[in-house]
Amino acid sequence: xxxxxxxxxxxxxxxxxxxxxxxxxxxxxxxxxxxxxxxxxxxxxxxxxxxxxxxxxxxxxxxxxxxxxxxxxxxxxxxxxxxxxxxxxxxxxxxxxxxxxxxxxxxxxxxxxxxxxxxxxxxxxxxxxxxxxxxxxxxxxxxxxxxxxxxxxxxxxxxxxxxxxxxxxxxxxxxxxxxxxxxxxxxxxxxxxxxxxxxxxxxxxxxxxxxxxxxxxxxxxxxxxxxxxxxxxxxxxxxxxxxxxxxxxxxxxxxxxxxxxxxxxxxxxxxxxxxxxxxxxxxxxxxxxxxxxxxxxxxxxxxxxxxxxxxxxxxxxxxxxxxxxxxxxxxxxxxxxxxxxxxxxxxxxxxxxxxxxxxxxxxxxxxxxxxxxxxxxxxxxxxxxxxxxxxxxxxxxxxxxxxxxxxxxxxxxxxxxxxxxxxxxxxxxxxxxxxxxxxxxxxxxxxxxxxxxxxxxxxxxxxxxxxxxxxxxxxxxxxxxxxxxxxxxxxxxxxxxxxxxxxxxxxxxxxxxxxxxxxxxxxxxxxxxxxxxxxxxxxxxxxxxxxxxxxxxxxxxxxxxxxxxxxxxxxxxxxxxxxxxxxxxxxxxxxxxxxxxxxxxxxxxxxxxxxxxxxxxxxxxxxxxxxxxxxxxxxxxxxxxxxxxxxxxxxxxxxxxxxxxxxxxxxxxxxxxxxxxxxxxxxxxxxxxxxxxxxxxxxxxxxxxxxxxxxxxxxxxxxxxxxxxxxxxxxxxxxxxxxxxxxxxxxxxxxxxxxxxxxxxxxxxxxxxxxxxxxxxxxxxxxxxxxxxxxxxxxxxxxxxxxxxxxxxxxxxxxxxxxxxxxxxxxxxxxxxxxxxxxxxxxxxxxxxxxxxxxxxxxxxxxxxxxxxxxxxxxxxxxxxxxxxxxxxxxxxxxxxxxx
Numbered sequence: 098x099x100x101x102x103x104x105x106x107x108x109x110x111x112x113x114x115x116x117x118x119x120x121x122x123x124x125x126x127x128x129x130x131x132x133x134x135x136x137x138x139x140x141x142x143x144x145x146x147x148x149x150x151x152x153x154x155x156x157x158x159x160x161x162x163x164x165x166x167x168x169x170x171x172x173x174x175x176x177x178x179x180x181x182x183x184x185x186x187x188x189x190x191x192x193x194x195x196x197x198x199x200x201x202x203x204x205x206x207x208x209x210x211x212x213x214x215x216x217x218x219x220x221x222x223x224x225x226x227x228x229x230x231x232x233x234x235x236x237x238x239x240x241x242x243x244x245x246x247x248x249x250x251x252x253x254x255x256x257x258x259x260x261x262x263x264x265x266x267x268x269x270x271x272x273x274x275x276x277x278x279x280x281x282x283x284x285x286x287x288x289x290x291x292x293x294x295x296x297x298x299x300x301x302x303x304x305x306x307x308x309x310x311x312x313x314x315x316x317x318x319x320x321x322x323x324x325x326x327x328x329x330x331x332x333x334x335x336x337x338x339x340x341x342x343x344x345x346x347x348x349x350x351x352x353x354x355x356x357x358x359x360x361x362x363x364x365x366x367x368x369x370x371x372x373x374x375x376x377x378x379x380x381x382x383x384x385x386x387x388x389x390x391x392x393x394x395x396x397x398x399x400x401x402x403x404x405x406x407x408x409x410x411x412x413x414x415x416x417x418x419x420x421x422x423x424x425x426x427x428x429x430x431x432x433x434x435x436x437x438x439x440x441x442x443x444x445x446x447x448x449x450x451x452x453x454x455x456x457x458x459x460x461x462x463x464x465x466x467x468x469x470x471x472x473x474x475x476x477x478x479x480x481x482x483x484x485x486x487x488x489x490x491x492x493x494x495x496x497x498x499x500x501x502x503x504x505x506x507x508x509x510x511x512x513x514x515x516x517x518x519x520x521x522x523x524x525x526x527x528x529x530x531x532x533x534x535x536x537x538x539x540x541x542x543x544x545x546x547x548x549x550x551x552x553x554x555x556x557x558x559x560x561x562x563x564x565x566x567x568x569x570x571x572x573x574x575x576x577x578x579x580x581x582x583x584x585x586x587x588x589x590x591x592x593x594x595x596x597x598x599x600x601x602x603x604x605x606x607x608x609x610x611x612x613x614x615x616x617x618x619x620x621x622x623x624x625x626x627x628x629x630x631x632x633x634x635x636x637x638x639x640x641x642x643x644x645x646x647x648x649x650x651x652x653x654x655x656x657x658x659x660x661x662x663x664x665x666x667x668x669x670x671x672x673x674x675x676x677x678x679x680x681x682x683x684x685x686x687x688x689x690x691x692x693x694x695x696x697x698x699x700x701x702x703x704x705x706x707x708x709x710x711x712x713x714x715x716x717x718x719x720x721x722x723x724x725x726x727x728x729x730x731x732x733x734x735x736x737x738x739x740x741x742x743x744x745x746x747x748x749x750x751x752x753x754x755x756x757x758x759x760x761x762x763x764x765x766x767x768x769x770x771x772x773x774x775x776x777x778x779x780x781x782x783x784x785x786x787x788x789x790x791x792x793x794x795x796x797x798x799x800x801x802x803x804x805x806x807x808x809x810x811x812x813x814x815x816x817x818x819x820x821x822x823x824x825x826x827x828x829x830x831x832x833x834x835x836x837x838x839x840x841x842x843x844x845x846x847x848x849x850x851x852x853x854x855x856x857x858x859x860x861x862x863x864x865x866x867x868x869x870x871x872x873x874x875x876x877x878x879x880x881x882x883x884x885x886x887x888x889x890x891x892x893x894x895x896x897x898x899x900x901x902x903x904x905x906x907x908x909x910x911x912x913x914x915x916x917x918x919x920x921x922x923x924x925x926x927x928x929x930x931x932x933x934x935x936x937x938x939x940x941x942x943x944x945x946x947x948x949x950x951x952x953x954x955x956x957x958x959x960x961x962x963x964x965x966x967x968x969x970x971x972x973x974x975x976x977x978x979x980x981x982x983x984x985x986x987x988x989x990x991x992x993x994x995x996x997x
Contacts, residue, residue, distance in 0.1 A: 104460065106380055106418045107168045108185045110151035110231070111410035120149060123286060127153050127259070130280035131225065135249055135273050136259040137266060140284035143424045146261040149287065150229050153259075157227055163190035164227040170379070172463070174499070175208060175240040176492035182228070183215065190226050192218040195671055202632035202670035204489035205524060205711040208240065210673045212247045220253035227257050234262030242267045249273070297329075304329060329406070357432070364405075371398050372407075373437055376429035377444045377467070379460075380412065380420045388451040389444050442468045453477050462500055471505045475512060482515035487591045489631045491519050510536070510553075517560060524711065526567040527752075533560060555584045559592045562599035569714050569755055571797035575603020594634075601641040605648050606798040608837060632669035633676040636662045640680045644715055648801075650840025652687055652877040653978035659684040663700070675711035678704045682712055682720030689723045691982070692880035692915050698727055705740075709747060717747070718756040722763055726885065729767065737767060755802040758784055762809035769816045770887075781813050796837075804834060804842050811849055820857035827853055828866075844870040845882055852889055860896070867893055872903035874912070878982050884916040891916045905972075930971060937964050941977060942984035 127149075130136040138146050157164040165185035169178070179200070186193035196215040199206055219226050236242070246268055249258055260266050273279035289297060295311045298304045361369050374390040375381050381389075383396035392398060399419060402409045408425035412418040421429065433441060445468035453461035458477055465474035478497045485494040498506065498516060506512045513536050521529035537557070562577035578600035586593040643658030659680040666676035681700050689697040701724055708720045721744035729737040741764045748757035761780050768777035784806055793799050807830045814823035827850035834843035847870035855863035871894075874883065883890055894912055897904070930938065933954075940950035947965070951958045965980075972983050 103181060103184055104380075104457070106412040106420075107170075107181055108166060108188065109413065110154050110166050110168075110229070111147060111412055111420065112151075112414065120152060123149055123282065124153055124156060126280070126282050126286070130259070131227070131257050133273075133280050134252060134257065134276075134278035135268075135270075136257070136280045136282070137270065138259065138261040138282055138287075139263070139265055140287050141263055143422070144284060144287045146287070147231055150231060150259065150261055154229060162225050162227060163222075164229065165189040166229045166231065168231045169233055169236045171235045171237055172500070173236055173241065174238045174496050175244060176496055177459075178236060178238060178241040179208065179211065179244065182230075183211075186215070186219075186226070186228065190222070190228075192222050192226060194218075198669065199671045199674050200492070203674040203676045204491050204522060204631060204633060205675040206670070206673075207675075207707060207710050208244050209247060210675075210707055212244055212251075214671055214673055216248065216251055216253065216256075219256045222255065225255050225257065227259065230258065230260045232262055233260040233266045234264045236267070239267075246272075361432075367392075368398060368401065371395070372402070372429055373433045374440070374444055375421075376426065376433045377441060377464070378448060380418050382418050385448065385451055389447045442470075444468075446470055446473070449473055449477075453480075458497065459500075462497060466500065466502075471502060474501055475505050475509050479509065479511045479515075482511060483591070486515060486518045486522070489522065489633065491523050494519050495523075510540075514556065514560075521560060521563050521567060524567065524713070526564050529560070529564050530568075533557070533564065551584070555581055555586050556592050558584075559586075559595045559599070563595050566599050566602040567713070569753060569798055571603045571606040572793065572795050573603075574599045575607060575797075578603060598634075598638060598641065601638065601645070603797070605641060605645040606800065607795070631676075632665055633674075633679075636666045636670075636676045636679055639665070640683065640716070643680065643683060647683065647687075647841070649838055650842075650844070650873065650877060652690070652841065652879070653982060656684065656687045657978055659687065672702070673704070673707065675707055678708040678712050678720070679716050682708055682716035682718075682723075686719035686723045689726060690881050691878050692884075694727070694730065697723060701727070709743070714751075714753045714756050717744070718753075718759045721756075721760055725760075725763060725767075726881070734767070734771075738764070741767075754787060755798060755805070757787070758802050758805040758809070762805040762812075765809040765812055769812050772816075774813070774816055777813050777816070781810050784809065800834070800837055800839065801842065804830060804839075804846065808845065808849060811853065815849075815853055815856055820853045824850060824853035824857060824859075831866075840873055841877070841879070844873040844879065848882060848886055848890060851893060852886060855889065855893055863893060864897060867897070868901055868904070871897075871901065871908070875904055875908040876979065878979070880912060880915050883912050888916075891918055930968060934964055934968050934971075937961060938968055938980060938984045941965075942981050 127136060138150065140146055154164050154166055165182075166189070167181045167185045169181075173181070183193040183197050183200070187197060193215055195218055196211050199211055199214055230245075249268070250272065252258075270279060270281075291312065295308075298306055298311060361372070364372075371386075371390050371392055374392075375386055378385065378389065381399070383399055386395035386399060387393055399409070399416075403411065403416075403419070408422035409419050410422070412420060420426075445464045449461045449464035449468060449470065450473075452458075452464060453473075458481055461477045462474045465471070465477060478501060481497075482494060485491070494515060498512065498519070501512070506516060513532065517529050517532040517536065520526075520532060540553075558577055558581045562574050562581060565571075565573035565577055578596045581592065581596035582600065586596065639658055639662040643655045643662065646652075646658060647655035662680035663677060663684055666674055666680065670676040681702075681704055685697045685700040688700060701720065705720070705724060708717055712720060721740055725737040725740040725744075728734070728740060741760045744760040745757055745764070748754075748760060761784055765777045765780055768774070768780070788803075788806060789799075792803065796803070807826055811823040811827050811830075814820070814826070827846055831843050831846035831850055834840075834846055847866055851863040851867035851870070854860075854866055867890075870883075873879070883894070891913060894909055895918065897909065899906070936954055937950055940953060945953065947958055947961045950956075951961045954961075968980060972980060
């Protein structure tokens with residue numbers, strides 16, 4: 098929700114008048130509470146909680162302490178609560194902007210991540226930050242309670258929260274009490290004593306009363322502030338207030354009777370009529386008051402109510418908004434229900450219409466529903482639904498949809514489409530499929546009306562293409578996206594962008610020709626996200642292009658794109674965002690493969706929880722596999738198993754067969770190493786039962802699923818001594834993968850094929866099978882795929898004959914060195930490069946262009962080009978990216994930049 102859609106008056110306390118009773122003692126108590134985490138102010142209505150906190154808010158600002166204010170309401174959900182809280186802290190305290198950007202740029206980010214970012218921002222502020230939450234007992238959202246508790250529990254020492262309400266807040270207060278982090282002022286201390294009562298009656302109410310009458314009023318009201326205000330109003334109207342006895346615990350009927358007889362009875366009838374009609378509003382402006390009540394002089398009437406001190410508080414200095422004291426508002430609503438019940442729906446309708454004109458949609462929807470005008474409420478939501486979807490603001494849309502009765506949504510095509518988009522884009526494809534199915538059935542039966550059949554068909558196809566991608570059906574994603582684009586949706590429209598994204602995913606797993614159709618240029622995906630698009634959308638598109646390169650085995654290009662995507666995500670959405678977790682899964686896997694263990698660990702970092710919740714199948718699969726291998730490499734084998742078990746549970750829950758097969762296959766690898774063949778056998782049998790009897794055609798992303806299964810089954814066969822059977826499976830797998838242009842996966846199949854052949858006694862055949870994997874490895878840098886297969890594979894590498902085509906001694910030495918074999922890594926001085934070529938390569942690794950290298954080395958640009966050609970030939974590489982990776986590995990002390 099953008100700042101313009103928030104109710105600004107909820108972000109500031111009611112104005113405090115200049116002639117208040119001095120509450121120095123209470124303010125001193127609140128000041129002492131600043132050394133603790135939480136202050137809780139609980140008292141019945143009319144005790145002056147809000148007035149006291151408003152005075153405290155003003156005092157803090159006078160002291161130079163940053164203080165934010167939020168007034169809460171019953172229908173605030175987690176997202177509304179967070180939006181108001183962050184806006185208040187950002188505007189008044191200068192913290193929370195990164196958390197706001199995270200929400201704006203990342204539609205999938207979990208609430209706990211937003212809280213973590215906010216906590217860090219508060220800690221970095223280095224000065225006291227105070228947050229006041231008025232009427233916290235009104236907040237009914239359990240997720241919002243949980244988020245607040247997390248913020249309080251982990252908040253830094255410079256953060257203090259003060260809450261008020263008529264009842265205890267929904268927080269585990271014992272947690273803070275046991276740690277001496279809680280202050281709960283006694284509600285009785287809020288009562289006026291006799292001296293306070295006298296000052297109030299004389300200085301605030303302007304009444305001249307003798308000590309006896311002050312004493313009588315104090316005793317009658319028990320120092321209850323609202324009661325004293327009621328009495329003062331009655332006395333100014335000439336009534337005898339000596340008989341008031343309704344204290345805070347008295348029956349509502351007594352209070353209502355007193356208000357009727359002593360407060361409203363002396364007022365002009367027109368003013369009472371005005372008050373009753375305003376009772377439907379939570380807050381009122383002169384213009385809104387006029388629209389609802391029909392009184393053209395609403396501004397003057399509001400001035401009169403404020404002058405009479407009739408429980409009306411201005412909410413801003415300009416007096417553009419007011420609200421009634423909760424006790425008085427409750428009384429007015431009950432009286433309106435008795436006196437003008439037939440008018441109330443019309444009053445709500447007028448309020449809804451006026452608020453909608455001002456684009457105050459949440460309040461407009463609320464009043465439309467209160468009026469029983471469900472069509473108007475649905476119209477207001479429809480009015481903004483698509484705009485919210487296009488900027489990926491699913492949280493606001495879910496909030497608004499959640500306020501509509503289900504039958505209202507059911508009868509509105511646009512609302513049901515919005516619901517389906519919301520489900521799909523929130524990574525809930527099962528729900529989206531069900532919603533879409535119901536929509537299509539109702540369209541067929543004529544239950545839903547549409548005035549633009551072509552546009553509707555195009556949008557439905559785009560949604561089906563998106564869902565196909567989310568459910569890992571890449572051929573359907575590609576086919577449906579093509580159908581959408583053939584219908585020529587408007588350039589730059591939402592439907593076109595969704596179709597292009599779905600097409601990109603489908604192309605990643607198409608045949609080699611289809612993957613070559615991927616747009617690998619430097620336009621839309623490589624530009625920063627525009628003002629109207631979250632960073633997540635940009636990151637997703639760039640990651641899909643990286644995935645296309647990765648599937649083909651062009652690891653250097655893939656690494657470059659994923660690294661670029663991660664930088665966008667971290668800069669615009671933050672390191673803890675789901676936007677950052679998306680490329681991190683792919684990028685971490687690549688750096689692990691390159692044996693850059695520290696870098697892989699750094700990339701994964703603490704993003705596991707975010708990835709599990711929000712990452713799509715390809716990224717999450719690689720994230721979990723890499724995390725498991727890192728744990729095993731660090732000696733934490735139980736943790737490696739735990740990660741895979743958790744990943745498998747997620748995959749089953751989401752029906753992600755590709756992820757399940759990959760993670761269960763990795764589990765089989767670990768179990769075979771641990772000689773736990775019975776358990777490994779059960780896993781392989783279960784996976785076999787999940788494989789389709791007839792593989793899909795075209796296979797699309799199922800090729801990767803098939804690869805993971807065949808590798809797992811072959812490992813088990815080899816562990817049982819069935820090397821020949823395993824070799825047959827692996828040879829067929831390698832041919833299939835190579836035929837589909839999936840060079841990286843083909844290389845992994847060749848590795849295992851070589852081991853199967855060698856285990857069956859066919860050493861020469863094993864070396865021949867290993868050769869293409871090594872040639873691919875030298876070109877693209879894989880290391881861990883070789884050494885993680887263990888000593889048997891390294892022994893094969895040691896026995897390779899010299900002069901193997903496409904494989905140089907330095908690469909074999911690197912592999913053996915990484916695997917702990919004696920031959921070790923070839924030193925930089927023993928590389929096949931000359932000193933001049935090494936200098937040029939060093940410049941390349943620093944991100945210099947050819948011209949910059951030439952200028953640095955005082956060479957002609959053509960000479961640099963000639964040397965680079967020789968470098969590429971000697972290293973058997975074909976791109977600057979591959980050369981940079983070689984330099985990173987073999988030139989000590991270099992910190993390469995991204996090549997230009």
